[in-house]
Amino acid sequence: MDNRSLAGRDLAVLWHPCTQMKDHENLPMIPIKTAQGVWLEDFDGKRYLDAISSWWVNLFGHANPVINAALKDQLDALEHVIFAGFTHEAGIRLAEKLVEITPPGLNRCFYADNGSAAVEVALKMSFHYWRNLGQTQKTKFITLENSYHGETLGALAVGNVALYKETYAPLLMDVITVPGPDCYYREPGESWADYSIRRFALMEQTLVQHADSVCAVIIEPLVQCAGNMRMYDAAYLKLLRTACDKYRVHLIADEIAVGFGRTGTFFACEQAAISPDFICLS
Template identity: 65%
Template sequence: MNNDHWKTRSLAHVWHPCTQMRDHDGEAPTLPMIPVKRADGVWLEDFEGKRYLDAVSSWWTNIFGHRHPAIVEALKAQLDELDHVMLAGFTHAPIVELSERLVRLAPPGLNRCFYADNGSSAVEVALKMSFHYWRNTGQTKKTRFIALENSYHGETLGALAMGGPSMYRDTYAPLLLEPIHVPSPDCYPRGAGESWEDYTRRQFWHMERALEQHADEVCAVIVEPLIQCAGGMRMYHPLYLTLLREACDRHGVHLIADEIAVGFGRTGRLFGCDWAPPPGFDEDAQPGITPDFMCLSKGITGGTIPLAVTLTRESIYEAFWAEYREGKAFLHSHSYTGNPLACRAALATLDLFEDTRVLATNRALSQLMWAQTAELRQLPHVAEVRQQGMVLAIELAKNIRTKEPFPSEERRGVRVYNYGLEHGVLLRPLGNVIYFMPPYVITPREVETLCKVATEGIRRAVRD
């Protein structure tokens, strides 16, 4: 059966995510539907044998590539022993072992793990748990949250509310909580000659002011460490995390780190929080901050099975530990919480971090991606090429001096996407931003192919 067979059957019944379906099956389809038969490493293959380099790790999940043999074997072995059991009143070896290892790897002080099914759910857990903590400790006025403009934390209603005004959020605004949004430290708008660090420090003033004014009613601040991914891969200096941790401590507010997209090596260290400079820039101190909640998903299973976890502190756990009659329990659950198969896939993924020099290899690959995109930095409609670890983003603009964007209806990014597919590379854009977030198993030659196709696709897309 060929591609057309599966496209026709899919379009008859499947409603695809984050998609205007008319783009696929209108009279003049804008986007081709790609049926995928198999995958291996960085490659996807359709039903007619054409291959596509997965430059976005299938929405940032397949950090060790598709069907990594170590993860596949771990899943097969687990399936022969235990497929699923509810976690209420039961436990099992994979979740115990995974929790122990996550606590060892996470920033110090995060030693309790609460599991969910996906990133949005992990954020919901953190939001509810923070609010419930303050309620259990008698601080019932704390009912709000602070978030950054241009942020994105998921599609369920609580997580969606935390996102900045955007196409994701605006339609559902009447249904949502109303957080306090403060300007982002995103360094793209900085002035000529201004450093990332100086701009980030200047932007932190807005957060400090919001905390001063609202701390008595705020449960927590939620941020995506270093990269606002769905917001266009906008990036900021890690100093912001250090300043934010200090300010949250001063004002008695929790800090939620949404590491769903950037965790597990994407930024060049295991977690984005690990980059934060120590207070006072003490050269002898270890870098990194400890949030009160850390949300993880996506890469945790190597992109094989859904899993999410929210890590938190023992002091927060203790606020829920009480006699049943006190009504302090955290009554939040998901049917597949802590699924043994997913936990085993996560353990195999962590094994790969231990058994390979992946972070060192990624540093070399990151440097190669930067070198291979040098030509793009000279093009007249490329406003910025920015990078943090294994994430590289190319911002297209109508006017790079004023940073005026191309009109959204021109869909310049989609032109790059379609060119990429024609030439065997999956480059799913974020509006006018083309980005690379490839699996860690990509080879130098495949990096060169990726950059060559992206460069030519962008060159064609920005022609007037």
């Protein structure tokens, strides 16, 4: 097996995610044979530094010996079991740990399949909460301009990157999109905090106007990653937490890209000392 033959076999049977396959008429696909730590190695022996952690997911390095050993042990003991009516110790232990390390008040976990599914679950749980209280008029979600929350239809609907969303617009639920706090656009000399606070006025106006019909505001705390790594100040999150309480709307923090230490604190919400009503992790 070599790079060339595998790249040819790949193109004959596969489509790749978020990829314009036509690009690969000129740009060869890179078949990876093995990986260790930050290094990937292809079938021709060429090495690549995995500087994007394989799309931001590989936090602890490839073939991490601790993780691999735990996976192998678990496979030998129990590879899978139905999680309705049954449970298992590893699932309980992980949930206990997550409850311990996530911001105070987040005291239950729900396992989904991936980041997009975690967002879908948070949207559904928020809606369901208000429905259980008889607030059936709450059916909408508020999202930020330039946000990204995944590729499934609900997650795509609450996202706002045209490249991913435009084609599927006729399939997506209506959401309320608020201009964002992206500090790239602050005035010369204006601080990040001042700009973020100034931009929050637009969110507050929207909440005043629509809170009765809104289940939740969904945000990526501090960094809009897929939207070109655009950042804003923690002051925005503090104001948003207070406003969500005031207007009786949930706050969903999508920490799929920023969680687990990527902004300096374990979770980005910690920098604003807030607890969201839901945190999505992946």
